[in-house]
Amino acid sequence: MMTDSEIQKIQAALDHFRIETPSWGFADTGTRFGKFLQDAAAIDINDKLADAGQVHAFTGCCPSVALHVLWDFSTDKGPAEIVQLARKYGVRVGAINPNLFQDQIYKYGSICNRDETVRDAAVKHLLDSAELAKHTGSQVVFIWLADGSNYPGQANIRWRKRALVETLRPLHEALNPDQLMLLEYKPFEPAFYHTDLADWGMAYVIAKEVGPKARVAVDSGHHYLSQNIEQIVAWLLDTGMLGGFHFNDRRYADDDLTFGSIDPYQAFRIFHEIHFFAWETGQQPQIPYMIDQSHIDKPKIEAMIQTATTAQELYAKAAVVDFEKLARHQERNEQVDAEECLRQAFFADVRPAILEWRRRQKLPLDPLAAFRESGYESDAAKERKARRIELGLTSSGSYA
Numbered sequence: 196m197m198t199d200s201e202i203q204k205i206q207a208a209l210d211h212f213r214i215e216t217p218s219w220g221f222a223d224t225g226t227r228f229g230k231f232l233q234d235a236a237a238i239d240i241n242d243k244l245a246d247a248g249q250v251h252a253f254t255g256c257c258p259s260v261a262l263h264v265l266w267d268f269s270t271d272k273g274p275a276e277i278v279q280l281a282r283k284y285g286v287r288v289g290a291i292n293p294n295l296f297q298d299q300i301y302k303y304g305s306i307c308n309r310d311e312t313v314r315d316a317a318v319k320h321l322l323d324s325a326e327l328a329k330h331t332g333s334q335v336v337f338i339w340l341a342d343g344s345n346y347p348g349q350a351n352i353r354w355r356k357r358a359l360v361e362t363l364r365p366l367h368e369a370l371n372p373d374q375l376m377l378l379e380y381k382p383f384e385p386a387f388y389h390t391d392l393a394d395w396g397m398a399y400v401i402a403k404e405v406g407p408k409a410r411v412a413v414d415s416g417h418h419y420l421s422q423n424i425e426q427i428v429a430w431l432l433d434t435g436m437l438g439g440f441h442f443n444d445r446r447y448a449d450d451d452l453t454f455g456s457i458d459p460y461q462a463f464r465i466f467h468e469i470h471f472f473a474w475e476t477g478q479q480p481q482i483p484y485m486i487d488q489s490h491i492d493k494p495k496i497e498a499m500i501q502t503a504t505t506a507q508e509l510y511a512k513a514a515v516v517d518f519e520k521l522a523r524h525q526e527r528n529e530q531v532d533a534e535e536c537l538r539q540a541f542f543a544d545v546r547p548a549i550l551e552w553r554r555r556q557k558l559p560l561d562p563l564a565a566f567r568e569s570g571y572e573s574d575a576a577k578e579r580k581a582r583r584i585e586l587g588l589t590s591s592g593s594y595a
């Protein structure tokens with residue numbers, strides 16, 4: 196049974212736990228082998244924000260939506276219209292994600308490209324993204340770079356490292372004092388020999404050289420299977436360089452599967468390092484938690500609700516680790532007892548306390564079931580299927 200203090204810890208943890216949904220998680224996405232269309236998938240930014248509004252309405256913990264500049268903004272839907280739309284659906288615009296990976300000019304990289312005109316175009320896109328963030332009231336510009344090479348000798352890695360700092364500085368200067376630029380590292384894909392921002396250390400070095408508004412972003416899928424992600428999180432916390440997360444899960448590589456679906460204990464260990472840091476320092480770190488997933492076959496809104504409630508459950512479990520006891524066992528190298536502190540919490544049934552939180556928030560006790568009963572998805576499927584035919588958006592497009 197949960198003690199009253201454990202139930203209070205869970206209530207307090209859920210009161211501040213918020214996780215941002217990605218606009219692109221509501222639209223049809225695929226792999227290089229194709230994309231399977233879903234009738235209910237979002238077609239445009241209005242649909243994406245409407246669907247994100249559903250996730251927040253049923254879970255109470257997803258008030259903001261991350262946007263991807265080239266996928267969400269257009270000439271007829273500028274920042275002001277999008278802010279209005281978000282408000283209409285009960286959410287707000289979150290992180291702004293520039294896109295320096297899909298334009299043909301970026302074949303040999305964007306900000307690390309040897310061609311100055313390409314680097315200039317990339318810097319302009321970053322500055323445009325900063326302007327968008329100011330108009331949408333976003334605190335965060337979230338940067339992921341596909342930049343890298345595919346063969347030994349193809350690239351001067353040191354030259355490209357220096358180019359990273361030179362071309363990221365203008366964005367840093369353009370940001371408001373309360374805005375942050377997050378550098379998201381990734382070891383490989385789409386580059387398969389070297390990636391310019393391949394791991395946390397490289398992102399850390401570049402962020403330090405760029406300036407105090409630069410931080411490191413941790414996408415849980417951007418690690419080798421043998422890497423200890425929670426150790427990276429602990430180091431970034433301890434150095435004040437942890438900028439935010441892209442949460443998902445994977446069995447092999449950057450699979451972008453739903454968070455906690457493959458290795459929930461991994462997710463728990465990450466949340467443990469954050470709660471343990473807060474307990475030890477007395478500071479609750481202000482970390483933007485975001486989802487970054489691609490729902491290839493799962494119904495997208497259901498997958499997002501499943502992700503948000505799983506994240507709540509794992510965050511709540513990690514909040515009830517007995518940190519006094521743990522710290523004592525750690526000092527005395529009592530490893531079995533120390534590990535038992537985490538296992539006790541991980542295997543604790545926190546669901547009654549979460550139901551209590553939902554009851555207090557006047558939220559449905561079972562968000563997924565309530566969403567299914569709402570009939571929103573079948574209505575959306577009917578309307579969007581017809582609209583797709585009208586817009587001629589019926590083909591999924593093939594790899595080759």
Ligand code: LRH
Pocket residue numbers: 219292339379381414441449487
């Ligand atoms: C790259 C990434 C990055 C994005 C994209 C959608 O793998 O994680 O965060 O912008 O996925």
Ligand code: MN
Pocket residue numbers: 339379414441487
């Ligand atoms: Mn990501």
